[in-house]
Amino acid sequence: ITYRNIILAQDRAEVLRILDLAVKEQRPYKLNYRIRTASGRVRWVHEEGMAVYSTDGSVDVLEGIITSNHEQMMKLRILEQRVADRSGRLSALYDILEAASDAASPQTTILRILERVLQAVGVDGGAIHLLDSSGEYLHLIADQGLPGTMVESESMLVLHESPLVGWVARNGSPLLIPSASQDVRAIALAENSSFEIYVGVPIMATEQIYGVLSIMANDESRFTAEEEIDLLVSVGEQIGVVVENAQLRQQA
Numbered sequence: 001i002t003y004r005n006i007i008l009a010q011d012r013a014e015v016l017r018i019l020d021l022a023v024k025e026q027r028p029y030k031l032n033y034r035i036r037t038a039s040g041r042v043r044w045v046h047e048e049g050m051a052v053y054s055t056d057g058s059v060d061v062l063e064g065i066i067t068s069n070h071e072q073m074m075k076l077r078i079l080e081q082r083v084a085d086r087s088g089r090l091s092a093l094y095d096i097l098e099a100a101s102d103a104a105s106p107q108t109t110i111l112r113i114l115e116r117v118l119q120a121v122g123v124d125g126g127a128i129h130l131l132d133s134s135g136e137y138l139h140l141i142a143d144q145g146l147p148g149t150m151v152e153s154e155s156m157l158v159l160h161e162s163p164l165v166g167w168v169a170r171n172g173s174p175l176l177i178p179s180a181s182q183d184v185r186a187i188a189l190a191e192n193s194s195f196e197i198y199v200g201v202p203i204m205a206t207e208q209i210y211g212v213l214s215i216m217a218n219d220e221s222r223f224t225a226e227e228e229i230d231l232l233v234s235v236g237e238q239i240g241v242v243v244e245n246a247q248l249r250q251q252a
Helices: 009-025 070-100 106-121 148-154 165-171 184-192 226-251
Strands: 029-036 042-053 059-068 125-131 137-144 156-158 175-177 197-205 208-217
Touching (some): 009 029, 106 125, 106 137, 106 208, 106 226, 137 165, 137 208, 156 165, 165 175, 165 197, 165 208
Antiparallel strands (some): 029 042, 137 156, 175 197, 197 208
């Protein structure tokens, strides 16, 4: 077996391209690529060197050194993924901000925001409840991906009796339920849907609670990162601005 054959297939063409170019230009080369060891493990290595040429100008041999840089490359890949994730979240937030500034009716704007936030976090179920003028009831004004039985049961909630949506509105804080079937607060969610995870964030502006944004899913890993919850909190604030502006227009 040749050394070329233990270079991971996904990296081999690029390695050979860089080597060939360095040889043609008679300059040193530096490479980072993955190999498969005799035990079958994939490891990152760093190689640097230069071709040694015969008197007729042909390549005699490649001289260089190959060292393991697996740990450094893995850390770099993790950092790159975090940057990519953060860029994706920022892009999603900009998209949501654009929807929030739409001149359409508040109801239409809020529904568009819900659609876009579900796309951003990669889940299918979501709902938005707003407090009525009495401050005692939460009304479902937008939903997506919820079964009919759940829409019916969630259409109007008593603020001080609702263990999920009501709790978020009462406390003005995010709530994560990672296992609805094992949490007494989420019995209704488990009974009326197949969703296992609940995330609720307050809809607020200028320290005033207007309602709750709820996201339902089955993959808890979507919400284990603090940045994901922060994105939803930011969305809740944007919806709060939409609601507040709508109320101010009605009062004008």
